[in-house]
Amino acid sequence: MCDFDEQLKKLALNAQRHPLGTVERRQLVEQLLRLLSHSDQLVHPPVPAQLQGSYEEIYNIALQRLFQYLYEKIEHYKPERAGVLQWVNYLLKIRFPDAIKELTNDQKKNQLVRENLVIKHKLERKQRENTENYPVTAQDIIDYIKQDPQDVFRLTYIGNNAEANFRFIALKLVEGYKLDELAIMLDVNHNTLRSFYNRSRRKFASEIRKNLEI
Known part of the structure; x- marks a missing residue:
């Protein structure tokens, strides 16, 4: 676990050294999130019973919002306050209510839109x-x-x-x-x-x- 935590910390701190908009920063944040996802240690917050069938979509929305935040504001990570896993899980949890709201609003609008409209x-x-x-x-x-x-x-x-x-x-x-x-x-x-x-x-x-x- 210590090696894993250290690997996450190095990626986060390395990403902080690259300005927003650079390929290096994006790649490092992608690698960080991919490593966390494959570790099965990211939290899976609960959703209302009626939305259980849409859990995968809600989770994907929350993950996308998480990636955007990490990419734009990785500087907010402070290693002296918490480990990367603890910090990212906190960020993921607080994005779930917005992800639920976004999905439910989207489902209502989808009734009026053809699925192949471009x-x-x-x-x-x-x-x-x-x-x-x-x-x-x-x-x-x-x-x-x-x-x-x-x-x-x-x-x-x-x-x-x-x-x-x-x-x-x-x-x-x-x-x-x-x-x-x-x-x-x-x-x-x-x-x-x-x-x-x-x-x-x-x-x-x-x-x-x-x-x-x-």
Whole structure:
């Protein structure tokens, strides 16, 4: 256990030495979270009985929020106060209520959204309604997602599966892949993938509109 704790501590302190936005920092935080996940020592907070069937999705949301926090604020870790495992488990527990709220809100909205709706279709519909107000093309949005200038689309992914990121999923959907095919390709639950994609698409819609001045 001491060796494991020391390994976690070295990763956290090493990540602190690299500025936000660097590849090294992201890789070290990913390695830290992956090591914790594979250790089976991360906490699994309880959820209401009616949400037991959605536990995996809730946990993945909480893990994603945890990764974002660690990536942005790893400097908040103070080895003199607690071990990394204790600190991370505390952070994971306090993110569960928000993850539950996010999922339940998402489930309500999903009733009004087709599971294979992509940004390209949404923009084309707006263009038909008022071409002058929406001069940006669907290809502009696709190119923006590909470029991912802030690196946020690639860093938003399911649980600790970095391959299942929003950038990859969105671009594959534009190519014509179905969510069922992507779920198999990425080895993730279909409902988890659908929920993650719809939630992320809504989250990034305003950012894309702002940066493209739609």
